[in-house]
Amino acid sequence: MPNSSPPMPTPAELELLRVLWERGPSTVREVQTAVGADTTGYTTILKQLQLMLEKGLVSRDESQRAHVYEARVDASITQRQLVDDLVERAFGGATDKLVLRALSSERVTADELRAIRDLLDALDDED
Amino acid sequence: MPNSSPPMPTPAELELLRVLWERGPSTVREVQTAVGADTTGYTTILKQLQLMLEKGLVSRDESQRAHVYEARVDASITQRQLVDDLVERAFGGATDKLVLRALSSERVTADELRAIRDLLDALDDED
């Protein structure tokens, strides 16, 4: 009886999820290599993934000696969860405030702005 | 010698900052009332504000018996700091991805979309 939907990932967990999203199913060793083998010990990654397994954030295939871990939560859903959380905590629920803040921050390229405008247009057409 | 710029606020600290941003300079009691006197003990708020003082997130006026705390960091700067942090951790630095994710989330009203479009136009005119 899986209790409910998995909890929001912690920062360290998010980093590992991002590896799994990008690489697909991976062994502990592969994940460690991806995050930089010198920055974090092997057993640290292992333990982290084991915790994530308990939380339902990942699943694993134990058919091989080196277990293969796979993300159990969507990138899109998790990202929205994180964004919504920040919107709530920092902007009192006003999504547009967050967007405005993000856009007025530097390092948004012209291409990115165009992508956003396209989405706005698409949203308009929906109604 | 203030070391450098204040660190990013933790979630609990952010909640208190939001009260100070909205109310302006406030006593511990006032802050506690604002966050809901029943949810968090008085000394908890007090201690939190004392820690925030050490971190440079707030300043205080001790001329009265009940010290008056004031935010030392801008809402806009702090919010951008938090957004940038999330962009980095969850979207690999791609600000537009975060924006797209935020916008495709429900609960963005037509008014909010208009505000965003206006900003896009303003950004265009800048160059």
Place this chain on the structure above:
DNA sequence: ACAAACATACGAAAAGTTTCGTATGTGCAA
């Protein structure tokens, strides 16, 4: 067969965050 390399499990230290209890001081009203 045996040592070296590599894998998991798991307890627990280390570090960070949040909450509160207790000691203590000060102003004020009966």
Place this chain on the structure above:
DNA sequence: TTGCACATACGAAACTTTTCGTATGTTTGT
């Protein structure tokens, strides 16, 4: 003046998150 309401200071408990050490088992190359 005496006691009550209310304030700060501060240590430390309670949690959460992150990191690692150690025990132990399995595979592989010589």
